[in-house]
Amino acid sequence: MVSTQAGAGIGIANLPNQRHAIASKKGSNYTILLCGESGLGKTTFINTLFTTTIKTPKTYKRRFNNTAEKTVEIEIIRAELEEKQFGVKLSVVDTPGFGDYTNNRDSWMPIIDFIDDQHESYMRQDQQPERLELSDMRVHCCLYFIRPTGHTLKPLDIEVMKRLGTRVNLIPVIAKADTLTPTDLHKFKKRILEVIAAQNIQCYTFPLESDDEASTKRNMNIMAAMPFSVIGSTDDVQTVDGRTVKGRQYSWGVAEVENEDHCDFKKLRQLLIRTHMLDLIHSTEETHYETYRRAQMETRKIGEAKVKTVTNPKWKEEEEALRKRFTEQVRLEENRFRSWEQQLIAERDRLNKDLEAEHSHIKALESELESMQVGLSPKQRK
Numbered sequence: 329m330v331s332t333q334a335g336a337g338i339g340i341a342n343l344p345n346q347r348h349a350i351a352s353k354k355g356s357n358y359t360i361l362l363c364g365e366s367g368l369g370k371t372t373f374i375n376t377l378f379t380t381t382i383k384t385p386k387t388y389k390r391r392f393n394n395t396a397e398k399t400v401e402i403e404i405i406r407a408e409l410e411e412k413q414f415g416v417k418l419s420v421v422d423t424p425g426f427g428d429y430t431n432n433r434d435s436w437m438p439i440i441d442f443i444d445d446q447h448e449s450y451m452r453q454d455q456q457p458e459r460l461e462l463s464d465m466r467v468h469c470c471l472y473f474i475r476p477t478g479h480t481l482k483p484l485d486i487e488v489m490k491r492l493g494t495r496v497n498l499i500p501v502i503a504k505a506d507t508l509t510p511t512d513l514h515k516f517k518k519r520i521l522e523v524i525a526a527q528n529i530q531c532y533t534f535p536l537e538s539d540d541e542a543s544t545k546r547n548m549n550i551m552a553a554m555p556f557s558v559i560g561s562t563d564d565v566q567t568v569d570g571r572t573v574k575g576r577q578y579s580w581g582v583a584e585v586e587n588e589d590h591c592d593f594k595k596l597r598q599l600l601i602r603t604h605m606l607d608l609i610h611s612t613e614e615t616h617y618e619t620y621r622r623a624q625m626e627t628r629k630i631g632e633a634k635v636k637t638v639t640n641p642k643w644k645e646e647e648e649a650l651r652k653r654f655t656e657q658v659r660l661e662e663n664r665f666r667s668w669e670q671q672l673i674a675e676r677d678r679l680n681k682d683l684e685a686e687h688s689h690i691k692a693l694e695s696e697l698e699s700m701q702v703g704l705s706p707k708q709r710k
C-alpha cells in the first residue's frame with residue numbers, strides 16, 4: 329500500500345465529480361497499460377505520475393539483454409494508492425520486449441490477447457451465479473509511447489495503434505519531449521495527428537461540453553494537447569531562478585516535468601487521475617467491454633468456453649519455418665539414401681560381373697580338363 333502525502337499527493341482526492349464512484353470503501357480498480365519500445369521512459373513516467381516508485385527502473389545491463397528470439401512479455405505491477413481515504417487499486421501493465429527485436433511483426437499479439445483475455449475473464453465471472461467478488465483487470469487506458477524521432481509514426485506504431493484503438497482507450501504519448509525543440513515537437517505532433525486521422529486510428533476522446541464553462545475550457549485544453557508530450561523524472565532539480573522542481577538538468581537549463589511550456593505532463597496527469605479517471609473506467613465498461621461481450625455473445629452461448637483458435641501469426645510463421653526445415657531434412661536424407669542405393673546397385677552389378685567371369689573361367693577350365701581326359705588312354709585316366 330502506497331500512501332501519498334498531502335501536498336505531494338497524486339491528486340485522486342481532488343475529485344469532487346468522481347467521488348461517488350471512486351471513494352467507495354473497497355476502492356476502485358484502475359488498470360493502465362504501458363506500451364512502447366524499450367527505453368522510452370515508461371517506467372520513469374509512471375513513477376513520476378504517482379510520485380512514488382511503482383516500478384523499479386531497469387539497469388543498463390538488463391535493458392540490453394534482449395535476444396532476437398525473445399517475445400513480448402506481460403508484466404503486471406500492482407499497487408494500492410490511498411490519499412485522504414480514497415483508495416485506488418492500481419495495476420500497471422508493462423510490455424517489455426515490444427518493438428525490440430529484429431523482426432517485430434506480430435509482436436503486438438500478446439498485448440492484444442492480454443486485453444481480450446481480461447474482457448473474457450470478466451465476462452465469464454459475470455455469468456456465474458455468485459458474482460460478488462469479481463476480479464477485474466480490464467484495461468482502462470493504454471498509454472502508447474511514441475519515439476521522439478521528429479518524423480512521423482512508424483509502420484509498427486500504426487499497425488499496433490489501430491488494433492489497440494478498437495479495444496481500449498488509447499492515449500498516444502510522445503516520449504522524452506525534452507529531446508525535441510518546441511518547433512520540432514509542434515511539427516511532430518501535427519504529423520502524428522495527420523497519420524491518426526488518415527489511418528482511422530481510434531484514440532480516446534471524451535465529451536468536451538460540461539456544466540460549467542471552466543470545465544469545458546479545461547476539457548478543450550486537454551484534448552488540444554493530444555498526443556501528449558511528456559518529460560519523466562522523479563528527481564528534484566534546481567532551476568536558474570532558484571525553484572526546486574521535478575525535472576531533468578542540462579547544461580543549458582532544466583527541462584521541467586510540470587511546466588506546460590516544456591511538455592503536456594500536467595494535462596495528461598489531469599486526464600488520467602484527476603478529471604477523467606471515472607470516464608476512462610466507464611467508457612471501458614460501456615464501450616470496449618460491451619463491444620467485446622456483444623461480439624462473443626453472437627458466436628457462442630452463455631457459459632460456453634471461448635474456442636482458442638491458434639491465430640497468432642508469429643506461431644504460424646514458426647510452424648511454417650519448422651515444416652520447411654523438416655521437409656528439407658527429409659529431402660536431404662532421401663537423396664543420401666538414393667545415392668547409397670545407386671552405389672549398392674553398382675557394387676552388386678560389379679560383383680555379378682566378377683562372378684560371371686569366374687564362372688566362365690571355371691567352365692573353360694572344366695572343358696579343358698575334359699578334353700585332356702579324352703586324349704588319355706583308359707588306363708591313364710584311372
Ligand SMILES: Nc1nc2c(ncn2[C@@H]2O[C@H](COP(=O)(O)OP(=O)(O)OP(=O)(O)O)[C@@H](O)[C@H]2O)c(=O)[nH]1
Nearest residue numbers: 366367368369370371372385386504505558559560
Ligand atoms: N531525456 C529523457 N530521458 C528520459 C525521460 N524519461 C526517462 N528517461 C531516461 O530514459 C531511460 C529509460 O527510462 P525507463 O523509464 O527505464 O524506460 P522504459 O520505457 O521503462 O524502459 P523498459 O523498462 O526497457 O521498457 C532512463 O535512463 C531514464 O532516465 C525523459 O522524459 N527524457
